[in-house]
Amino acid sequence: MKRLSRMALSSVGSKYIMALTGLGLMMFVLAHMSGNLLIYGGRDALNAYAHGLTEHPFLLWTARGGLLAVFLTHLFFALRTWQENQSARPIPYAHEATIQANWASRHMLLTGVVILLFVIYHLLHFTFGVVDADHFKRPLPDDPKQLDVAGMVIAGFGNPIVAVSYIVAQIFLGLHLWHGGSSFLQHLGLNGRGYDAAVNRVGAAVALVVVVGNCSIPLAITMGWVY
Amino acid sequence: MNFTLHIWRQKSPTDEGRTTTYDARDISPDMSFLEMLDVVNDELIEKGQEPIAFDSDCREGICGSCCLMINGIPHGPERGVATCQTYMRVFRDGQEIYIEPWRARAFPLLKDLIVDRGAFDRIVQAGGYVSVNTGGAQDGNCLPVAKTDAERAMDAAACIGCGACVAACKNASAMLFTAAKVSHLALLPQGQPERHARVRNMVEQMDREGFGNCTNYFECEAACPKEISVQFIAQLNREYLAACLEGEGEK
Ligand code: HEM
Ligand code: FES
Numbered sequence: 001m002k003r004l005s006r007m008a009l010s011s012v013g014s015k016y017i018m019a020l021t022g023l024g025l026m027m028f029v030l031a032h033m034s035g036n037l038l039i040y041g042g043r044d045a046l047n048a049y050a051h052g053l054t055e056h057p058f059l060l061w062t063a064r065g066g067l068l069a070v071f072l073t074h075l076f077f078a079l080r081t082w083q084e085n086q087s088a089r090p091i092p093y094a095h096e097a098t099i100q101a102n103w104a105s106r107h108m109l110l111t112g113v114v115i116l117l118f119v120i121y122h123l124l125h126f127t128f129g130v131v132d133a134d135h136f137k138r139p140l141p142d143d144p145k146q147l148d149v150a151g152m153v154i155a156g157f158g159n160p161i162v163a164v165s166y167i168v169a170q171i172f173l174g175l176h177l178w179h180g181g182s183s184f185l186q187h188l189g190l191n192g193r194g195y196d197a198a199v200n201r202v203g204a205a206v207a208l209v210v211v212v213g214n215c216s217i218p219l220a221i222t223m224g225w226v227y
Numbered sequence: 228m229n230f231t232l233h234i235w236r237q238k239s240p241t242d243e244g245r246t247t248t249y250d251a252r253d254i255s256p257d258m259s260f261l262e263m264l265d266v267v268n269d270e271l272i273e274k275g276q277e278p279i280a281f282d283s284d285c286r287e288g289i290c291g292s293c294c295l296m297i298n299g300i301p302h303g304p305e306r307g308v309a310t311c312q313t314y315m316r317v318f319r320d321g322q323e324i325y326i327e328p329w330r331a332r333a334f335p336l337l338k339d340l341i342v343d344r345g346a347f348d349r350i351v352q353a354g355g356y357v358s359v360n361t362g363g364a365q366d367g368n369c370l371p372v373a374k375t376d377a378e379r380a381m382d383a384a385a386c387i388g389c390g391a392c393v394a395a396c397k398n399a400s401a402m403l404f405t406a407a408k409v410s411h412l413a414l415l416p417q418g419q420p421e422r423h424a425r426v427r428n429m430v431e432q433m434d435r436e437g438f439g440n441c442t443n444y445f446e447c448e449a450a451c452p453k454e455i456s457v458q459f460i461a462q463l464n465r466e467y468l469a470a471c472l473e474g475e476g477e478k
Protein backbone atom coordinates (compact mmCIF):
# COMPACT_ATOMS: atom_id res chain seq x y z
CA MET A 1 0.00 0.00 0.00
CA LYS A 2 2.80 2.37 0.97
CA ARG A 3 4.61 1.41 -2.19
CA LEU A 4 1.54 2.03 -4.32
CA SER A 5 0.87 5.44 -2.82
CA ARG A 6 4.50 6.46 -3.17
CA MET A 7 4.37 5.35 -6.76
CA ALA A 8 1.10 7.19 -7.43
CA LEU A 9 2.51 10.43 -6.04
CA SER A 10 5.73 10.21 -8.05
CA SER A 11 6.07 12.18 -11.25
CA VAL A 12 5.76 9.10 -13.45
CA GLY A 13 3.09 7.39 -11.36
CA SER A 14 0.83 10.44 -11.34
CA LYS A 15 0.91 10.36 -15.15
CA TYR A 16 -0.75 6.96 -14.95
CA ILE A 17 -3.47 8.37 -12.73
CA MET A 18 -4.06 11.33 -15.03
CA ALA A 19 -4.12 9.00 -18.00
CA LEU A 20 -6.48 6.41 -16.49
CA THR A 21 -8.90 8.97 -15.04
CA GLY A 22 -8.75 10.94 -18.31
CA LEU A 23 -9.50 7.76 -20.23
CA GLY A 24 -12.42 6.98 -17.91
CA LEU A 25 -13.88 10.46 -18.38
CA MET A 26 -13.37 10.21 -22.11
CA MET A 27 -15.25 6.89 -22.24
CA PHE A 28 -18.04 8.46 -20.22
CA VAL A 29 -18.24 11.44 -22.58
CA LEU A 30 -18.49 9.10 -25.58
CA ALA A 31 -21.12 6.91 -23.92
CA HIS A 32 -23.11 9.96 -22.76
CA MET A 33 -23.03 11.35 -26.30
CA SER A 34 -24.16 8.06 -27.82
CA GLY A 35 -27.17 8.02 -25.52
CA ASN A 36 -28.09 11.61 -26.29
CA LEU A 37 -27.85 11.05 -30.03
CA LEU A 38 -30.92 8.83 -29.63
CA ILE A 39 -32.87 12.08 -29.83
CA TYR A 40 -32.55 11.73 -33.59
CA GLY A 41 -34.60 8.54 -33.27
CA GLY A 42 -37.47 10.65 -31.99
CA ARG A 43 -38.68 11.74 -28.55
CA ASP A 44 -39.71 8.23 -27.62
CA ALA A 45 -36.29 6.75 -28.26
CA LEU A 46 -34.57 9.22 -25.93
CA ASN A 47 -37.26 8.90 -23.29
CA ALA A 48 -37.07 5.10 -23.36
CA TYR A 49 -33.29 5.30 -22.89
CA ALA A 50 -33.60 7.80 -20.02
CA HIS A 51 -36.26 5.69 -18.42
CA GLY A 52 -34.09 2.59 -18.81
CA LEU A 53 -31.31 4.28 -16.87
CA THR A 54 -33.57 5.07 -13.93
CA GLU A 55 -34.86 1.52 -13.76
CA HIS A 56 -31.69 0.32 -12.06
CA PRO A 57 -31.15 2.87 -9.31
CA PHE A 58 -28.40 0.84 -7.66
CA LEU A 59 -26.37 0.60 -10.87
CA LEU A 60 -27.07 4.23 -11.70
CA TRP A 61 -25.92 5.54 -8.34
CA THR A 62 -22.86 3.28 -8.31
CA ALA A 63 -21.91 4.59 -11.71
CA ARG A 64 -22.51 8.19 -10.63
CA GLY A 65 -20.43 7.71 -7.50
CA GLY A 66 -17.62 6.12 -9.50
CA LEU A 67 -17.73 8.90 -12.03
CA LEU A 68 -17.58 11.55 -9.33
CA ALA A 69 -14.59 9.81 -7.74
CA VAL A 70 -12.81 9.63 -11.09
CA PHE A 71 -13.61 13.27 -11.80
CA LEU A 72 -12.33 14.45 -8.42
CA THR A 73 -9.18 12.34 -8.72
CA HIS A 74 -8.53 13.81 -12.16
CA LEU A 75 -9.06 17.30 -10.80
CA PHE A 76 -6.86 16.72 -7.75
CA PHE A 77 -3.94 15.36 -9.76
CA ALA A 78 -4.34 18.04 -12.42
CA LEU A 79 -4.02 20.77 -9.79
CA ARG A 80 -1.19 19.02 -7.97
CA THR A 81 0.78 18.54 -11.17
CA TRP A 82 0.14 22.12 -12.22
CA GLN A 83 1.31 23.46 -8.85
CA GLU A 84 4.50 21.38 -8.99
CA ASN A 85 5.17 22.53 -12.54
CA GLN A 86 4.75 26.16 -11.55
CA SER A 87 7.30 25.85 -8.77
CA ALA A 88 9.77 23.98 -10.99
CA ARG A 89 10.55 27.23 -12.84
CA PRO A 90 10.45 30.11 -10.37
CA ILE A 91 12.09 32.60 -12.77
CA PRO A 92 10.43 32.75 -16.20
CA TYR A 93 12.24 33.43 -19.45
CA ALA A 94 12.35 37.05 -20.60
CA HIS A 95 11.89 35.81 -24.16
CA GLU A 96 9.46 32.88 -24.27
CA ALA A 97 9.11 30.74 -27.37
CA THR A 98 7.26 27.58 -28.31
CA ILE A 99 8.72 25.17 -30.83
CA GLN A 100 6.03 22.60 -31.43
CA ALA A 101 3.57 22.38 -28.50
CA ASN A 102 0.07 23.20 -29.78
CA TRP A 103 -2.46 25.52 -28.14
CA ALA A 104 -4.52 22.67 -26.72
CA SER A 105 -1.52 21.12 -24.95
CA ARG A 106 -0.53 24.45 -23.40
CA HIS A 107 -4.00 25.25 -22.07
CA MET A 108 -5.14 21.98 -20.49
CA LEU A 109 -5.80 23.64 -17.15
CA LEU A 110 -7.86 26.44 -18.74
CA THR A 111 -9.94 24.09 -20.88
CA GLY A 112 -10.29 21.75 -17.88
CA VAL A 113 -11.60 24.53 -15.65
CA VAL A 114 -14.11 25.58 -18.30
CA ILE A 115 -15.26 21.95 -18.46
CA LEU A 116 -15.62 21.92 -14.67
CA LEU A 117 -17.76 25.07 -14.71
CA PHE A 118 -19.83 23.70 -17.56
CA VAL A 119 -20.39 20.38 -15.78
CA ILE A 120 -21.69 22.24 -12.72
CA TYR A 121 -24.04 24.30 -14.88
CA HIS A 122 -25.12 21.24 -16.87
CA LEU A 123 -25.98 19.33 -13.69
CA LEU A 124 -27.93 22.28 -12.31
CA HIS A 125 -29.77 22.44 -15.61
CA PHE A 126 -30.72 18.87 -16.54
CA THR A 127 -30.03 16.82 -13.39
CA PHE A 128 -31.15 19.04 -10.50
CA GLY A 129 -33.45 21.37 -12.40
CA VAL A 130 -32.26 24.54 -10.69
CA VAL A 131 -31.79 26.39 -13.97
CA ASP A 132 -34.91 26.44 -16.13
CA ALA A 133 -37.10 24.74 -13.50
CA ASP A 134 -40.26 25.20 -15.57
CA HIS A 135 -39.30 22.48 -18.01
CA PHE A 136 -37.71 20.13 -15.49
CA LYS A 137 -38.96 16.59 -14.99
CA ARG A 138 -42.45 17.01 -16.28
CA PRO A 139 -44.31 13.76 -16.90
CA LEU A 140 -45.27 12.62 -20.35
CA PRO A 141 -48.78 13.74 -21.27
CA ASP A 142 -49.93 10.18 -22.02
CA ASP A 143 -48.00 8.39 -19.22
CA PRO A 144 -47.77 10.26 -15.91
CA LYS A 145 -45.25 7.73 -14.52
CA GLN A 146 -42.63 8.53 -17.20
CA LEU A 147 -40.64 11.76 -17.32
CA ASP A 148 -40.45 13.69 -20.57
CA VAL A 149 -36.67 14.00 -20.87
CA ALA A 150 -36.77 14.74 -24.60
CA GLY A 151 -39.28 17.51 -24.00
CA MET A 152 -37.03 19.01 -21.34
CA VAL A 153 -34.02 18.96 -23.67
CA ILE A 154 -35.93 20.46 -26.57
CA ALA A 155 -37.43 23.18 -24.40
CA GLY A 156 -34.03 23.89 -22.79
CA PHE A 157 -32.28 24.37 -26.12
CA GLY A 158 -35.20 26.43 -27.36
CA ASN A 159 -33.40 29.29 -25.63
CA PRO A 160 -30.62 30.28 -28.06
CA ILE A 161 -28.37 31.58 -25.26
CA VAL A 162 -28.46 28.17 -23.59
CA ALA A 163 -27.81 26.44 -26.92
CA VAL A 164 -24.81 28.66 -27.66
CA SER A 165 -23.35 28.17 -24.17
CA TYR A 166 -23.50 24.40 -24.63
CA ILE A 167 -21.82 24.66 -28.02
CA VAL A 168 -19.01 26.85 -26.66
CA ALA A 169 -18.46 24.42 -23.78
CA GLN A 170 -18.17 21.52 -26.24
CA ILE A 171 -15.44 23.36 -28.10
CA PHE A 172 -13.45 23.65 -24.88
CA LEU A 173 -14.06 19.97 -24.20
CA GLY A 174 -12.87 19.23 -27.74
CA LEU A 175 -9.65 21.18 -27.17
CA HIS A 176 -9.05 19.28 -23.91
CA LEU A 177 -9.55 15.99 -25.70
CA TRP A 178 -7.46 17.06 -28.70
CA HIS A 179 -4.41 16.89 -26.46
CA GLY A 180 -5.66 14.52 -23.75
CA GLY A 181 -6.94 11.89 -26.18
CA SER A 182 -3.40 11.27 -27.44
CA SER A 183 -1.49 12.29 -24.34
CA PHE A 184 -2.90 9.49 -22.22
CA LEU A 185 -1.52 6.86 -24.60
CA GLN A 186 1.97 8.32 -24.28
CA HIS A 187 1.60 8.40 -20.49
CA LEU A 188 0.57 4.75 -20.47
CA GLY A 189 3.69 3.92 -22.44
CA LEU A 190 1.86 2.91 -25.61
CA ASN A 191 3.81 5.23 -27.91
CA GLY A 192 6.78 3.93 -29.86
CA ARG A 193 5.37 0.48 -30.44
CA GLY A 194 4.71 0.66 -34.15
CA TYR A 195 1.38 2.48 -34.29
CA ASP A 196 2.56 5.99 -33.51
CA ALA A 197 0.64 7.67 -36.31
CA ALA A 198 -2.59 6.36 -34.79
CA VAL A 199 -1.51 7.40 -31.27
CA ASN A 200 -0.83 10.93 -32.46
CA ARG A 201 -4.17 11.26 -34.25
CA VAL A 202 -6.61 9.57 -31.91
CA GLY A 203 -6.94 12.71 -29.74
CA ALA A 204 -7.93 14.86 -32.67
CA ALA A 205 -10.32 12.17 -33.91
CA VAL A 206 -12.07 11.77 -30.55
CA ALA A 207 -12.25 15.55 -30.17
CA LEU A 208 -13.90 15.97 -33.56
CA VAL A 209 -16.40 13.19 -32.93
CA VAL A 210 -17.35 14.64 -29.54
CA VAL A 211 -17.63 18.23 -30.76
CA VAL A 212 -19.64 17.36 -33.87
CA GLY A 213 -21.86 14.85 -32.07
CA ASN A 214 -22.61 16.95 -29.01
CA CYS A 215 -22.95 20.29 -30.81
CA SER A 216 -25.32 18.83 -33.35
CA ILE A 217 -28.07 18.43 -30.74
CA PRO A 218 -28.51 22.06 -29.60
CA LEU A 219 -27.90 23.13 -33.18
CA ALA A 220 -30.57 20.83 -34.60
CA ILE A 221 -33.06 21.95 -31.95
CA THR A 222 -32.33 25.65 -32.54
CA MET A 223 -32.74 25.17 -36.28
CA GLY A 224 -36.02 23.38 -35.68
CA TRP A 225 -34.85 20.11 -37.26
CA VAL A 226 -35.72 18.21 -34.11
CA TYR A 227 -39.00 19.08 -32.37
CA MET B 228 26.82 40.96 -39.68
CA ASN B 229 25.64 43.06 -36.73
CA PHE B 230 23.41 41.99 -33.85
CA THR B 231 21.83 43.49 -30.76
CA LEU B 232 22.25 41.10 -27.86
CA HIS B 233 20.12 41.13 -24.71
CA ILE B 234 22.11 39.05 -22.26
CA TRP B 235 21.32 37.96 -18.70
CA ARG B 236 24.04 39.23 -16.34
CA GLN B 237 24.20 38.04 -12.75
CA LYS B 238 27.35 38.34 -10.65
CA SER B 239 26.64 35.49 -8.24
CA PRO B 240 23.89 33.08 -7.16
CA THR B 241 22.58 35.67 -4.70
CA ASP B 242 22.80 38.69 -7.03
CA GLU B 243 19.47 39.82 -8.42
CA GLY B 244 20.56 39.82 -12.04
CA ARG B 245 19.38 41.89 -15.02
CA THR B 246 19.25 41.87 -18.79
CA THR B 247 21.97 44.02 -20.36
CA THR B 248 22.14 45.02 -24.01
CA TYR B 249 25.33 44.70 -26.07
CA ASP B 250 26.18 45.29 -29.71
CA ALA B 251 27.99 42.63 -31.70
CA ARG B 252 29.67 44.30 -34.71
CA ASP B 253 31.34 42.88 -37.83
CA ILE B 254 30.49 39.27 -37.08
CA SER B 255 31.30 36.72 -39.78
CA PRO B 256 28.28 34.62 -40.78
CA ASP B 257 30.50 31.56 -40.48
CA MET B 258 31.32 32.15 -36.82
CA SER B 259 29.67 29.86 -34.32
CA PHE B 260 27.45 31.41 -31.68
CA LEU B 261 30.17 30.93 -29.07
CA GLU B 262 32.79 32.56 -31.30
CA MET B 263 30.47 35.53 -31.67
CA LEU B 264 30.31 35.75 -27.85
CA ASP B 265 34.11 35.45 -27.72
CA VAL B 266 34.35 38.54 -29.95
CA VAL B 267 31.95 40.44 -27.67
CA ASN B 268 33.93 39.33 -24.62
CA ASP B 269 37.25 40.44 -26.15
CA GLU B 270 35.77 43.90 -26.60
CA LEU B 271 34.49 43.94 -23.03
CA ILE B 272 37.90 42.93 -21.70
CA GLU B 273 39.57 45.65 -23.79
CA LYS B 274 37.18 48.16 -22.27
CA GLY B 275 38.07 46.85 -18.82
CA GLN B 276 34.61 45.35 -18.21
CA GLU B 277 33.68 41.95 -16.82
CA PRO B 278 33.32 39.43 -19.68
CA ILE B 279 30.11 37.43 -20.03
CA ALA B 280 30.42 34.07 -18.29
CA PHE B 281 29.18 31.09 -20.30
CA ASP B 282 30.09 27.40 -20.38
CA SER B 283 31.75 25.58 -23.25
CA ASP B 284 34.26 22.82 -23.65
CA CYS B 285 34.44 20.64 -26.77
CA ARG B 286 32.83 23.14 -29.16
CA GLU B 287 31.94 20.23 -31.43
CA GLY B 288 28.59 19.17 -30.06
CA ILE B 289 29.59 16.26 -27.85
CA CYS B 290 30.15 17.51 -24.31
CA GLY B 291 26.83 19.25 -23.66
CA SER B 292 28.22 22.19 -21.72
CA CYS B 293 27.31 25.08 -24.05
CA CYS B 294 23.86 25.66 -22.52
CA LEU B 295 22.32 28.85 -23.85
CA MET B 296 18.70 29.82 -24.28
CA ILE B 297 18.67 31.77 -27.54
CA ASN B 298 15.48 33.71 -28.28
CA GLY B 299 13.55 31.31 -26.09
CA ILE B 300 14.86 28.16 -27.75
CA PRO B 301 17.63 26.04 -26.19
CA HIS B 302 20.71 26.03 -28.45
CA GLY B 303 19.03 28.42 -30.85
CA PRO B 304 16.73 28.09 -33.83
CA GLU B 305 18.45 25.31 -35.70
CA ARG B 306 17.26 21.77 -34.99
CA GLY B 307 19.59 19.00 -33.89
CA VAL B 308 22.64 21.08 -32.99
CA ALA B 309 24.18 22.44 -29.79
CA THR B 310 24.94 26.15 -29.32
CA CYS B 311 28.56 25.58 -30.31
CA GLN B 312 27.40 24.30 -33.72
CA THR B 313 24.89 27.07 -34.30
CA TYR B 314 26.30 29.46 -36.87
CA MET B 315 25.53 33.14 -37.11
CA ARG B 316 24.25 32.71 -40.67
CA VAL B 317 21.02 31.25 -39.29
CA PHE B 318 20.20 34.71 -37.89
CA ARG B 319 19.16 37.81 -39.80
CA ASP B 320 21.60 40.71 -40.04
CA GLY B 321 20.60 43.27 -37.42
CA GLN B 322 18.48 40.76 -35.47
CA GLU B 323 17.86 41.20 -31.75
CA ILE B 324 18.94 38.11 -29.84
CA TYR B 325 17.96 37.28 -26.27
CA ILE B 326 20.49 35.09 -24.49
CA GLU B 327 19.42 33.57 -21.18
CA PRO B 328 20.54 30.78 -18.87
CA TRP B 329 18.53 27.57 -18.45
CA ARG B 330 15.71 28.40 -16.04
CA ALA B 331 14.78 25.65 -13.60
CA ARG B 332 14.64 25.38 -9.84
CA ALA B 333 16.76 22.24 -10.11
CA PHE B 334 19.49 24.11 -12.04
CA PRO B 335 20.64 26.89 -9.70
CA LEU B 336 22.37 29.76 -11.45
CA LEU B 337 26.07 30.25 -10.68
CA LYS B 338 27.00 33.27 -12.78
CA ASP B 339 25.61 35.08 -15.85
CA LEU B 340 24.68 32.25 -18.22
CA ILE B 341 26.15 29.34 -16.25
CA VAL B 342 23.91 27.03 -14.23
CA ASP B 343 24.77 24.10 -11.99
CA ARG B 344 23.51 20.92 -13.68
CA GLY B 345 24.64 18.71 -10.79
CA ALA B 346 21.05 17.46 -10.51
CA PHE B 347 21.67 15.41 -13.67
CA ASP B 348 24.79 13.87 -12.15
CA ARG B 349 22.83 12.86 -9.07
CA ILE B 350 20.12 11.27 -11.22
CA VAL B 351 22.78 9.21 -12.99
CA GLN B 352 24.43 8.33 -9.68
CA ALA B 353 21.08 7.02 -8.48
CA GLY B 354 21.08 4.26 -11.08
CA GLY B 355 22.39 5.24 -14.49
CA TYR B 356 25.20 2.69 -14.46
CA VAL B 357 25.76 -1.06 -14.63
CA SER B 358 27.65 -2.88 -11.89
CA VAL B 359 30.36 -5.15 -13.30
CA ASN B 360 32.05 -7.68 -11.09
CA THR B 361 35.79 -7.74 -11.58
CA GLY B 362 37.40 -10.50 -13.61
CA GLY B 363 38.21 -11.06 -17.25
CA ALA B 364 36.03 -9.26 -19.72
CA GLN B 365 33.26 -11.46 -21.05
CA ASP B 366 33.50 -12.57 -24.65
CA GLY B 367 31.49 -10.06 -26.68
CA ASN B 368 29.83 -12.87 -28.61
CA CYS B 369 28.28 -14.20 -25.40
CA LEU B 370 26.09 -11.11 -25.19
CA PRO B 371 24.04 -11.07 -28.36
CA VAL B 372 22.09 -7.84 -28.90
CA ALA B 373 19.43 -7.61 -31.59
CA LYS B 374 20.28 -4.99 -34.18
CA THR B 375 17.08 -3.03 -33.56
CA ASP B 376 17.80 -2.96 -29.81
CA ALA B 377 21.39 -1.91 -30.39
CA GLU B 378 20.25 0.93 -32.59
CA ARG B 379 17.57 2.10 -30.18
CA ALA B 380 20.00 1.92 -27.26
CA MET B 381 22.46 3.97 -29.31
CA ASP B 382 19.76 6.56 -30.10
CA ALA B 383 19.10 6.95 -26.37
CA ALA B 384 22.81 6.97 -25.51
CA ALA B 385 23.30 9.95 -27.82
CA CYS B 386 22.14 12.15 -24.92
CA ILE B 387 24.93 14.57 -23.99
CA GLY B 388 23.22 15.68 -20.77
CA CYS B 389 23.09 19.34 -21.76
CA GLY B 390 19.70 19.97 -20.12
CA ALA B 391 18.04 21.51 -23.19
CA CYS B 392 15.04 19.25 -22.52
CA VAL B 393 14.56 20.79 -19.08
CA ALA B 394 15.13 24.30 -20.42
CA ALA B 395 12.64 23.85 -23.25
CA CYS B 396 9.96 22.12 -21.18
CA LYS B 397 7.31 24.54 -19.97
CA ASN B 398 7.19 22.45 -16.78
CA ALA B 399 10.99 22.28 -16.42
CA SER B 400 10.70 18.50 -16.45
CA ALA B 401 13.75 16.25 -16.77
CA MET B 402 11.73 13.38 -18.18
CA LEU B 403 13.53 13.13 -21.53
CA PHE B 404 16.98 13.06 -19.93
CA THR B 405 16.00 10.43 -17.38
CA ALA B 406 14.11 8.44 -20.03
CA ALA B 407 17.15 8.40 -22.32
CA LYS B 408 19.42 7.14 -19.55
CA VAL B 409 16.94 4.52 -18.33
CA SER B 410 16.06 3.28 -21.83
CA HIS B 411 19.64 3.08 -23.00
CA LEU B 412 20.53 0.57 -20.29
CA ALA B 413 17.16 -1.21 -20.27
CA LEU B 414 17.66 -2.14 -23.94
CA LEU B 415 21.01 -3.87 -23.39
CA PRO B 416 21.78 -7.19 -21.68
CA GLN B 417 24.25 -5.54 -19.29
CA GLY B 418 21.45 -3.38 -17.95
CA GLN B 419 19.09 -6.21 -17.01
CA PRO B 420 20.16 -7.17 -13.44
CA GLU B 421 19.57 -3.67 -12.05
CA ARG B 422 16.80 -2.75 -14.47
CA HIS B 423 13.94 -2.31 -12.01
CA ALA B 424 15.88 -0.75 -9.15
CA ARG B 425 17.49 1.61 -11.64
CA VAL B 426 14.29 3.14 -12.95
CA ARG B 427 12.75 3.44 -9.47
CA ASN B 428 15.81 5.11 -8.00
CA MET B 429 16.40 7.44 -10.92
CA VAL B 430 12.78 8.61 -11.00
CA GLU B 431 12.86 9.15 -7.22
CA GLN B 432 16.04 11.19 -7.50
CA MET B 433 14.59 13.20 -10.39
CA ASP B 434 11.55 14.05 -8.24
CA ARG B 435 13.72 14.98 -5.25
CA GLU B 436 15.66 17.46 -7.39
CA GLY B 437 12.51 19.51 -7.96
CA PHE B 438 11.98 19.08 -11.70
CA GLY B 439 8.44 19.47 -13.06
CA ASN B 440 6.15 16.79 -14.47
CA CYS B 441 5.65 15.71 -18.04
CA THR B 442 2.46 16.85 -19.78
CA ASN B 443 3.53 15.89 -23.29
CA TYR B 444 4.28 19.26 -24.81
CA PHE B 445 7.11 17.47 -26.64
CA GLU B 446 9.17 20.68 -26.59
CA CYS B 447 12.08 18.61 -25.22
CA GLU B 448 12.30 16.43 -28.30
CA ALA B 449 12.25 19.49 -30.58
CA ALA B 450 14.98 21.24 -28.59
CA CYS B 451 17.27 18.24 -28.08
CA PRO B 452 20.55 18.72 -29.96
CA LYS B 453 20.66 14.94 -30.41
CA GLU B 454 16.99 14.74 -31.45
CA ILE B 455 16.16 12.09 -28.86
CA SER B 456 12.58 10.94 -29.32
CA VAL B 457 9.82 11.27 -26.72
CA GLN B 458 9.16 7.61 -27.41
CA PHE B 459 11.83 6.99 -24.79
CA ILE B 460 9.60 8.77 -22.27
CA ALA B 461 6.87 6.26 -23.12
CA GLN B 462 9.45 3.55 -22.50
CA LEU B 463 10.37 5.14 -19.14
CA ASN B 464 6.70 5.07 -18.18
CA ARG B 465 6.51 1.34 -19.04
CA GLU B 466 9.73 0.58 -17.19
CA TYR B 467 8.56 2.43 -14.10
CA LEU B 468 5.21 0.65 -14.01
CA ALA B 469 6.85 -2.75 -14.45
CA ALA B 470 9.37 -1.96 -11.70
CA CYS B 471 6.70 -0.82 -9.26
CA LEU B 472 4.48 -3.81 -9.90
CA GLU B 473 7.41 -6.18 -9.45
CA GLY B 474 7.97 -4.99 -5.91
CA GLU B 475 10.63 -3.43 -3.79
CA GLY B 476 13.41 -5.84 -4.78
CA GLU B 477 17.03 -4.82 -4.51
CA LYS B 478 17.58 -1.18 -3.72
C1 HEM C 1 -12.48 19.52 -13.74
C2 HEM C 1 -12.26 19.56 -14.97
C3 HEM C 1 -10.95 19.13 -15.58
C4 HEM C 1 -9.71 19.62 -15.37
C5 HEM C 1 -9.31 20.76 -14.46
C6 HEM C 1 -8.80 18.87 -16.18
C7 HEM C 1 -7.45 19.09 -16.28
C8 HEM C 1 -6.57 18.28 -16.94
C9 HEM C 1 -5.17 18.44 -16.97
C10 HEM C 1 -4.40 19.59 -16.33
C11 HEM C 1 -4.66 17.42 -17.66
C12 HEM C 1 -3.20 17.11 -17.84
C13 HEM C 1 -2.71 17.50 -19.13
C14 HEM C 1 -1.56 16.68 -19.56
O1 HEM C 1 -1.12 15.78 -18.84
O2 HEM C 1 -1.11 16.96 -20.64
C15 HEM C 1 -5.74 16.62 -18.13
C16 HEM C 1 -5.61 15.50 -18.92
C17 HEM C 1 -6.68 14.83 -19.47
N1 HEM C 1 -8.00 15.11 -19.28
FE1 HEM C 1 -8.74 16.51 -18.07
N2 HEM C 1 -9.50 17.94 -16.86
C18 HEM C 1 -10.83 18.07 -16.53
C19 HEM C 1 -11.88 17.36 -16.99
C20 HEM C 1 -11.77 16.38 -17.94
C21 HEM C 1 -12.90 15.72 -18.53
C22 HEM C 1 -14.36 15.98 -18.25
C23 HEM C 1 -12.39 14.82 -19.40
C24 HEM C 1 -13.14 13.87 -20.27
C25 HEM C 1 -13.74 14.17 -21.31
C26 HEM C 1 -10.96 14.90 -19.36
C27 HEM C 1 -10.10 14.14 -20.10
C28 HEM C 1 -8.73 14.20 -20.02
C29 HEM C 1 -7.84 13.33 -20.72
C30 HEM C 1 -8.22 12.20 -21.67
C31 HEM C 1 -6.55 13.72 -20.35
C32 HEM C 1 -5.27 13.11 -20.81
C33 HEM C 1 -4.61 12.35 -19.75
C34 HEM C 1 -3.15 12.26 -20.03
O3 HEM C 1 -2.57 13.25 -20.45
O4 HEM C 1 -2.63 11.19 -19.81
N3 HEM C 1 -10.60 15.86 -18.46
N4 HEM C 1 -6.90 17.17 -17.66
S1 FES D 1 30.68 23.00 -26.24
FE1 FES D 1 30.55 20.84 -26.13
S2 FES D 1 28.56 20.51 -26.93
FE2 FES D 1 28.81 22.62 -27.27
